[in-house]
Amino acid sequence: xxxxxxxxxxxxxxxxxRRHDVDQAEMVNxxxxxALDDAGMTIDEIDTIFLGNMEFFEGVHMTDCWLxxxxxxxxxxxxxxxxxxxxxxTTVCVGAHHIASGLFDKALCIGFEKQEEGDTGAILxxxxxxxWGRSLAxxxxxxxATMGSSYMATWGATEEHSAMVAVKARQNARxxxxxxxxxxxxxxxxxxxxxxxxxxxxxxxxxxxxxxxAMVLADEKTAKKRCKKPVWIxxxxxxxxxxxxxxxxxxxxxxxxxxxxxxxxxxxKLGVKKPAEYFDVFEVYEPATWAELIWYEDLGLCGPGExxxxxxxxxxxxxxxxxxxxxxxxxxxxxIGASAMLxxxxxxxxxxxDAGGHQAPKDVRRALTTGxxxxxWTVMTALSKTLDD
Amino acid sequence: xxxxxxxxxxxxxxxxxxxxxxxxxxxGSRFYVALRDQQKILGAKCPKCNKVLWPxxxxxxxxxxxxxxxxxxxxxGTVETFTVVTYNEPVQPRKAPFxxxxxxxxxxxxxxxxxxxxxxxxxxxxxxRVRPVFARDRKANILDIQYFKPL
Numbered sequence: 412x413x414x415x416x417x418x419x420x421x422x423x424x425x426x427x428x429r430r431h432d433v434d435q436a437e438m439v440n441x442x443x444x445x446a447l448d449d450a451g452m453t454i455d456e457i458d459t460i461f462l463g464n465m466e467f468f469e470g471v472h473m474t475d476c477w478l479x480x481x482x483x484x485x486x487x488x489x490x491x492x493x494x495x496x497x498x499x500x501t502t503v504c505v506g507a508h509h510i511a512s513g514l515f516d517k518a519l520c521i522g523f524e525k526q527e528e529g530d531t532g533a534i535l536x537x538x539x540x541x542x543w544g545r546s547l548a549x550x551x552x553x554x555x556a557t558m559g560s561s562y563m564a565t566w567g568a569t570e571e572h573s574a575m576v577a578v579k580a581r582q583n584a585r586x587x588x589x590x591x592x593x594x595x596x597x598x599x600x601x602x603x604x605x606x607x608x609x610x611x612x613x614x615x616x617x618x619x620x621x622x623x624x625a626m627v628l629a630d631e632k633t634a635k636k637r638c639k640k641p642v643w644i645x646x647x648x649x650x651x652x653x654x655x656x657x658x659x660x661x662x663x664x665x666x667x668x669x670x671x672x673x674x675x676x677x678x679x680k681l682g683v684k685k686p687a688e689y690f691d692v693f694e695v696y697e698p699a700t701w702a703e704l705i706w707y708e709d710l711g712l713c714g715p716g717e718x719x720x721x722x723x724x725x726x727x728x729x730x731x732x733x734x735x736x737x738x739x740x741x742x743x744x745x746x747i748g749a750s751a752m753l754x755x756x757x758x759x760x761x762x763x764x765d766a767g768g769h770q771a772p773k774d775v776r777r778a779l780t781t782g783x784x785x786x787x788w789t790v791m792t793a794l795s796k797t798l799d800d
Numbered sequence: 801x802x803x804x805x806x807x808x809x810x811x812x813x814x815x816x817x818x819x820x821x822x823x824x825x826x827x828g829s830r831f832y833v834a835l836r837d838q839q840k841i842l843g844a845k846c847p848k849c850n851k852v853l854w855p856x857x858x859x860x861x862x863x864x865x866x867x868x869x870x871x872x873x874x875x876x877g878t879v880e881t882f883t884v885v886t887y888n889e890p891v892q893p894r895k896a897p898f899x900x901x902x903x904x905x906x907x908x909x910x911x912x913x914x915x916x917x918x919x920x921x922x923x924x925x926x927x928x929r930v931r932p933v934f935a936r937d938r939k940a941n942i943l944d945i946q947y948f949k950p951l
Contacts, residue, residue, distance in 0.1 A: 542824055556883030606886050653861035
């Protein structure tokens with residue numbers, strides 16, 4: 412990057428299925444005030460504001476306009492970002508680019524979703540192609556179900572393995588006061604939960620959450636002057652597939668799919684040879700259990716077809732050698748526009764040592780985060796504790 | 801939670817209807833007319849990549865070549881992956897249970913997502929050979945292929 416960029420503060424709301432007590436602007440404002448407090452900054456000091464959410468999920472266009480009083484963007488430059496599931500990470504990416512370029516020194520990035528306010532199922536089917544997919548497609552479950560079918564048939568994993576991911580996420584969420592689904596569940600509970608779309612059961616899927624996350628990014632000079640524990644954004648990358656290249660669901664595909672391409676490019680930039688050793692914590696975007704197992708493989712934490720062995724051996728537990736989603740992840744909290752930003756913010760908390768009850772019990776110096784958007788698009792972000800890491 | 805509630809939350813219900821009209825384009829129009837009038841399924845050929853793409857499109861997404869050639873694909877195909885949908889929600893196209901599969905038609909290099917009917921739910925598997933059942937009353941939309949069924 413042209414200039415170094417640091418995360419100098421952040422905050423999130425308590426995520427929940429119901430937030431009848433606030434409107435969208437009030438909910439966004441909760442996260443914004445927490446982020447400013449954390450950064451020790453006033454809104455007047457912020458140069459530019461970027462807001463992201465899932466397009467039209469609340470049935471409102473131009474949320475950047477209607478939420479100005481919540482975001483603090485009054486009279487300030489900024490942009491609205493809408494890149495589906497990845498939007499939270501894209502918003503951080505856009506903020507970082509604006510600082511790295513030298514255009515601005517302090518950027519506020521915000522992601523939010525108030526899922527209870529819109530017909531999210533219907534609007535999500537609007538993501539399907541109008542000519543080729545819309546008369547066939549339902550909501551998001553089917554995509555991950557076909558991925559799970561392929562994973563089991565190809566590698567010999569069983570429903571027990573997805574249940575292990577379901578349990579790990581919700582048990583980690585119980586350690587995170589902000590998480591939505593803090594469920595004290597067992598593998599048996601997961602296996603007995605209602606079948607939605609084979610092999611996806613109720614507890615294999617994320618909830619529909621309301622919530623927001625905000626982060627303050629700054630250039631190196633500001634970060635060093637103003638922040639005791641800056642977390643550095645070392646690299647970011649984005650990769651897309653084509654919508655109808657359905658190969659991302661075939662887990663043994665030989666094609667250069669988005670997730671693998673993005674990870675390879677990122678590792679090359681950073682000189683990473685063994686990602687499972689290089690990074691201390693991972694926060695991945697897993698709206699369904701099977702997606703987490705596939706991320707293990709696509710990120711090169713293990714070989715192809717070995718992802719389910721990692722969870723089986725407890726390698727990716729919060730106290731394991733490769734902690735994945737100590738926060739409870741998307742499986743426990745999915746306020747879509749904030750979800751990918753929460754991955755970055757939670758990873759930053761881990762590096763700062765400020766994750767509290769869900770802090771991984773190890774020296775966390777580097778972390779990697781991912782996002783999914785339309786499920787064939789990713790944004791990845793690599794964070795570090797110092798500029799030497 | 802620190803949010804304190806001293807008031808009754810006020811709720812406003814709204815309903816929005818929005819209609820759209822889409823044009824299928826140079827390749828899509830050929831596909832839909834061939835499907836409706838001849839029960840033929842067309843893909844687009846990329847001579848540079850030597851791939852046949854479905855849905856047909858005018859630009860190869862990999863090499864960016866302009867595509868003009870269509871080739872007939874299928875009608876037989878192979879199930880690449882599937883799910884058995886067993887829950888109902890308003891946006892779903894059908895009532896559960898139904899099978900939704902990604903089918904690679906013979907001669908194509910990409911999959912087509914569609915319904916798989918006339919099949920025992922326990923028998924569905926990856927690698928299953930299937931054929932399309934065309935709708936009797938075809939209207940040039942993707943449901944002119946009503947569904948696929950096992951050979």
